[in-house]
Amino acid sequence: MASELHNLSDYDPQKVPSGAGRKVAVVYAEWNSDITYALRDGAINTLVANGVAKGDIETFSVPGSFELIYGASRLVKSNKYDAVIAIGCVIRGDTPHFDYICEGVTAGLSQLNISGDTPVIFGLITTNNLEQAQERSGGRLGNKGDECAVTALHMMAQFG
Ligand code: DLZ
Numbered sequence: 001m002a003s004e005l006h007n008l009s010d011y012d013p014q015k016v017p018s019g020a021g022r023k024v025a026v027v028y029a030e031w032n033s034d035i036t037y038a039l040r041d042g043a044i045n046t047l048v049a050n051g052v053a054k055g056d057i058e059t060f061s062v063p064g065s066f067e068l069i070y071g072a073s074r075l076v077k078s079n080k081y082d083a084v085i086a087i088g089c090v091i092r093g094d095t096p097h098f099d100y101i102c103e104g105v106t107a108g109l110s111q112l113n114i115s116g117d118t119p120v121i122f123g124l125i126t127t128n129n130l131e132q133a134q135e136r137s138g139g140r141l142g143n144k145g146d147e148c149a150v151t152a153l154h155m156m157a158q159f160g
Contacts, residue, residue, distance in 0.1 A: 009147070029064050043145035091130060
């Protein structure tokens, strides 16, 4: 499970709770959209494959990963959803900006998880280059969006 080579899309359907009747919001960043759209679609497909009605999934875009904090916060405060999945992709550049965004988003989404009654699922991929992001958004290491959906299904069943 903890292995670097764990495929993010691998899960045992027998062990995943049904999402029938659940409402899920997916907030995703437009930065690195080739990656984030694939993550978003992976999450949606896996939610639907496990019983969540298409009409019970709402999507919201924000400009960059940093805005996921505000977007997810609004969605949590709306009390309309059983889970919020936040999706972004930050790719390391030449400056420390990468670290500030990653730390900010991680801290912001962590805080949200203990400030509201809605689980916020951490769908931020943070990579050294585009290839690593591609590997985790439907490439050789699966799709982090699938993993987020499965996590949301577990959290909704456990605490919903
Ligand atoms: C500015 C910036 C940079 C350099 N890199 C990324 C990135 O790799 N992934 C991402 O989602 N967003 C990036 N951003 C944008 C910030 O998240 C944010 O939108 C801006 O700093 C404005 O608040």
